[in-house]
């Protein structure tokens with residue numbers, strides 16, 4: 001721990017990550033840091049760089065499968081107040097990278113600001129939503145980003161505006177940077193109407209998500225096709241490996257039963273990929289990330 005002696009208070013070793021992920025599976029983080037200030041996060045990143053130690057950041061772990069072997073290096077979680085603050089500034093909402101995205105949406109709706117309410121009910125933080133470019137139907141989080149504040153692996157804090165940011169087909173490659181804060185540009189709308197629309201979206205979403213321990217969609221939709229339909233066509237609804245089961249309602253989700261391990265989930269993912277390729281000639285690409 002001497003390598004991090006001055007950060008000691010906010011760093012722990014061998015921390016189980018399962019409790020921090022939606023799947024509730026996986027091993028430990030070699031180092032786990034919850035810095036209290038931006039400057040501390042920046043200094044820690046710089047130290048990790050000097051030590052050539054790999055770093056990762058996670059939000060609510062709703063799009064991650066942590067392997068049973070765990071994660072080498074430093075894992076960051078942005079839980080301190082300075083990373084979770086949310087405020088309204090005119091037609092914009094400003095939110096910390098660790099803020100719960102659902103809370104950002106409800107704050108915007110209550111202030112009569114529209115543009116992100118269709119994403120209600122999708123679990124995660126602002127950082128996770130932007131890294132994954134969370135989407136629902138044709139609406140993506142990237143459409144409303146005005147500005148991002150990030151810290152790079154050298155500990156340098158920088159700002160990007162929407163014209164500097166290029167989102168790929170699905171994701172925004174943060175290139176090892178950590179998102180500190182995002183500004184979303186929104187439109188004024190009647191809060192009562194907006195609130196009704198948000199509630200409708202929320203109810204629809206809750207009826208389509210599986211109940212039980214899971215992550216988000218396992219695979220991306222291949223162009224013009226639905227991963228869920230391809231898995232169903234391959235006859236894999238309800239297929240299992242150990243405690244991991246392909247969800248009956250939406251086969252692009254895997255649900256973990258008691259005693260499930262990450263290895264069970266990863267074996268099931270391989271099985272789905274191979275059988276979908278054999279039976280439909282389509283190669284499925286992962287949406288969920290494996291750590």
Ligand SMILES: Cc1cc2nc3c(=O)[nH]c(=O)nc-3n(C[C@H](O)[C@H](O)[C@H](O)COP(=O)(O)OP(=O)(O)OC[C@H]3O[C@@H](n4cnc5c(N)ncnc54)[C@H](O)[C@@H]3O)c2cc1C
Nearest residue numbers: 059060061062063124125127128129131134135179215216
């Ligand atoms: C039941 C269920 C339904 C879902 N439905 C949808 C859906 O309809 N649409 C959709 O798009 N997604 C969906 N997801 C997936 C997931 O909720 C989203 O992708 C979410 O935005 C991930 O946020 P998170 O904070 O949990 O990120 P995590 O899973 O913790 O991390 C995801 C990625 O973001 C990076 N990251 C997190 N925080 C930061 C940060 N501050 N700086 C830099 N990088 C960061 C991580 O390193 C990782 O690469 C669903 C998930 C579940 C469990």
